[in-house]
Amino acid sequence: MELGSEEGLGISSEDYDSLIATTDVELLKRAWRNEKASPEILQFQTSLVQRSREQIQLMEDTVEEFPKNCTDPLTVSLYQMDLDRMLFVLRSYLRTRLQKIEKYFIHISKSDLWNRLSDQEQKFAKKCTDYMEKHLQRSVLSHLPYGYQSILRQSISSEEDDMVPEPRLDTFVFCKSKGSVGAFQLDDSGDEIVDLVADDLYVLRYKSIKSLVESGQIDLV
Amino acid sequence: MAGQSDPHLSLFSAAEVEFLAEDEMVEIVPNMKMDALNFICGDYGPFYPQLTTEVPLWLAVALKKRGKCTVRLPQWMSVEKLTQVLEAERDSPREFQPLPFHYVEISRLMFDHARDDIPDMYMVRSLIEDIRNVRFHKVETGLETISARTHAVKLKNLSAMEVNIVRPFVVRTLQAFYKHDSPQMIQHPDGTANRQPQVADRGPRRDLRRR
Structure with missing residues (x-):
């Protein structure tokens, strides 16, 4: 890091x-x-x-x-x-x-x-x-x-x-944020925005948080 | 392997969720002397009689089973605290009260292995059960509000075991709405612009071709 x-x-x-x-x-x-x-x-x-x-x-x-x-x-x-x-x-x-x-x-x-x-x-x-x-x-x-x-x-x-x-990337997953991630877009059109603060628990589409999981900013639970 | 969950039904088995909970820290009061333990998961001890020390729950349970310690009741598990939580839980129909992420499993393990260390055992047990029921009721009413427009469901403070239990329902509900909301399934008279990207999202269709 x-x-x-x-x-x-x-x-x-x-x-x-x-x-x-x-x-x-x-x-x-x-x-x-x-x-x-x-x-x-x-x-x-x-x-x-x-x-x-x-x-x-x-x-x-x-x-x-x-x-x-x-x-x-x-x-x-x-x-x-x-x-x-x-x-x-x-x-x-x-x-x-x-x-x-x-x-x-x-x-x-x-x-x-x-x-x-x-x-x-x-x-x-x-x-x-x-x-x-x-x-x-x-x-x-x-x-x-x-x-x-x-x-x-x-x-x-x-x-x-x-x-x-193929794995279904548009499936929904439970995720928990470690620190504050801030606002990010849920879909390409940008009309759905979620503000992730520390310790939030969300059910989201895997696709939209894929990069956050890969960078280790949020955990799947 | 025992405890390995079937990946198709749910992601984690109850045993696996409990396994994760066993790493939560609790306070114990040993009744014997023992050198420090240098585990892979961390260093604990040294242990002296009557001197409180912090260890993971699995270690506490192992020592307790052999009669080597008493387990201190976690603060949040006192009758007073739990009564407050239950009241707050009932008063706020849309929110979950903050409890340890593994509160269900920790209390279960405490009831199973350290019942003589819990004053008012029956009271504590029934309070936890009530809290669970109120929270599950909230999840159920929450499920009813899921619609085709639901992109995200916020479940702040939902605990690990609760997540594991509601996972199949929530995921299947959301997927079903998502699928049936798809423009491929229904003709939208107003093929609005914000629906288009979703189609692209969904990947190629795989219909069986007819001849």
């Missing part, structure tokens, strides 16, 4: 402090919630996931050492609980993304959403596409008359790929 752009983004120094003080656990939970609540796949949190993995690894080693140091069983079980909670969030985050990839792999691989995937996710998406194409070719498409054999188009007369499932 650039300090220079503070005013433009409406971030006060107070918010900035809380941003710094936020732990990786909080960040990961936020990423998990947003990922679960948003209809499309969001940017993969590469460094955050990396850091979380390292912390988990470190903690696993520590917990393993405990019995040797004669730490009392209560303490060990509490550390284990903390570890399990962290593992749950990380796994659920990755799983949620995989579910989205399985659902929209064609759409994702055709659009710039592709860059939001991690390397492993890209591999996964490629394999998904391959297997699905092969399967559909063999079981259905090869038995259809000429002109109807595309996996992407309903028929040869379609002008565009009209059989690719």
Whole structure:
């Protein structure tokens, strides 16, 4: 986050402090919630996931050492609980993304959403596409008359790929603002304006707040 | 995996919302001595008998289950405070009173695991239930006012569990209105200018072609 752009983004120094003080656990939970609540796949949190993995690894080693140091069983079980909670969030985050990839792999691989995937996710998406194409070719498409054999188009007369499932960006989501976001337009015509102050809770169209979610100014709940 | 919600029905399962609530901080009074705990989620303790300290709710519940502490009732959960909230909740038909975002889950966990630490347990419980009912009634009446012109619904102070419960209804209602308001569905005699951009918004139609 650039300090220079503070005013433009409406971030006060107070918010900035809380941003710094936020732990990786909080960040990961936020990423998990947003990922679960948003209809499309969001940017993969590469460094955050990396850091979380390292912390988990470190903690696993520590917990393993405990019995040797004669730490009392209560303490060990509490550390284990903390570890399990962290593992749950990380796994659920990755799983949620995989579910989205399985659902929209064609759409994702055709659009710039592709860059939001991690390397492993890209591999996964490629394999998904391959297997699905092969399967559909063999079981259905090869038995259809000429002109109807595309996996992407309903028929040869379609002008565009009209059989690719896409996430519904015009769906409604619940969102909560962290700081004051200020007034912003809800639709292109500009006749609907919402003034988001701190801690407001709104149901809005995902499309209209997409950029605010991506920049981390509001959270989906 | 247990607790993993079905993405098609609702986004978060009740267990997942409770999981998030377990990270809220509460005060406990330990009855034993224990070194500080340096968790991934933060450092807590050291713990000394009779010395109040702040820990996340999940840790409080874990210690409480083993008889290692008493949990301090959060201030907002006192009979006095809850009575005020309930009254205010009844007096303002259009607004929700500020309560902790996870008030339903926190109180549930307190009732389940720390009932002996809550004076006037039954009073507190019935007050929370009343507050929930009044608030849900408001959400329901609010749903009736949703119309085709609704682009945004403001639900300031609605709590996490409440959001999770009303989500399917609100989202489906809004989507239905949005869909039926679409110029593709109805012919507007006055094809006003401000409707045009919405069409563009909606992406390509995917009708099955007939031959």
